[in-house]
Amino acid sequence: MKNGIRVLRYSFWKPGGEEREPDIGFAGSRFGRRLSMVSRMTIRVLHDIMPLPEETKIFFVSLRGELNRQFGINKTLIEEGEISPAAFSLSVFNAPPALASMALDLRAGYTALYPGGDDFSSALAAAAAPLLAGSAASIALVYADETPVPEYRPLIPPSPEAADSSALVFAALLCAGDSPQTPGGGDFSAWKNVKSPEAFLKALRETESP
Numbered sequence: 001m002k003n004g005i006r007v008l009r010y011s012f013w014k015p016g017g018e019e020r021e022p023d024i025g026f027a028g029s030r031f032g033r034r035l036s037m038v039s040r041m042t043i044r045v046l047h048d049i050m051p052l053p054e055e056t057k058i059f060f061v062s063l064r065g066e067l068n069r070q071f072g073i074n075k076t077l078i079e080e081g082e083i084s085p086a087a088f089s090l091s092v093f094n095a096p097p098a099l100a101s102m103a104l105d106l107r108a109g110y111t112a113l114y115p116g117g118d119d120f121s122s123a124l125a126a127a128a129a130p131l132l133a134g135s136a137a138s139i140a141l142v143y144a145d146e147t148p149v150p151e152y153r154p155l156i157p158p159s160p161e162a163a164d165s166s167a168l169v170f171a172a173l174l175c176a177g178d179s180p181q182t183p184g185g186g187d188f189s190a191w192k193n194v195k196s197p198e199a200f201l202k203a204l205r206e207t208e209s210p
Contacts, residue, residue, distance in 0.1 A: 021037065
């Protein structure tokens with residue numbers, strides 16, 4: 001079993017200023033159309049932490065998944081009585097990491113996880129497990145959630161860290177063992193018990209290397 005886990009580098013994005021949507025022009029026009037905000041965000045932050053070590057798998061975490069796309073599908077089904085197969089295929093929970101794998105030519109595979117009870121610490125434990133067991137040398141941990149449509153916002157439990165349920169995404173490259181720390185990295189053990197993605201990112205930024 002490995003002694004520990006290091007966060008070698010990370011990236012995050014949330015809407016603000018002039019950038020209301022993440023820029024993924026590097027992926028080409030093929031990925032510039034019809035993608036949800038969640039998928040665009042996932043592609044953006046994974047691109048920002050590349051290059052990834054060989055055989056690095058994506059570990060994708062989301063509390064809401066493709067909620068807004070699913071809402072649109074349900075609305076169309078109610079109003080028109082049918083849905084587009086293409087729209088349905090892009091609404092599944094694992095669509096963002098799958099599209100990111102294609103856009104960035106990442107071939108090591110991925111896992112998509114919804115943490116039970118909205119407890120982000122359980123997702124962190126699952127992401128860390130293969131590193132601690134020695135079955136993986138590195139993991140690209142990605143969290144992504146978009147701002148929900150107004151119809152769903154009253155149903156989302158309030159969070160002290162994200163009172164407005166606004167869009168947020170981050171990616172962190174986790175490596176097993178006592179790897180040398182690099183700028184933008186840190187000791188994963190200090191954050192493994194946080195309950196929300198916002199708290200994880202806040203702790204990561206506060207302990208960022210100079």
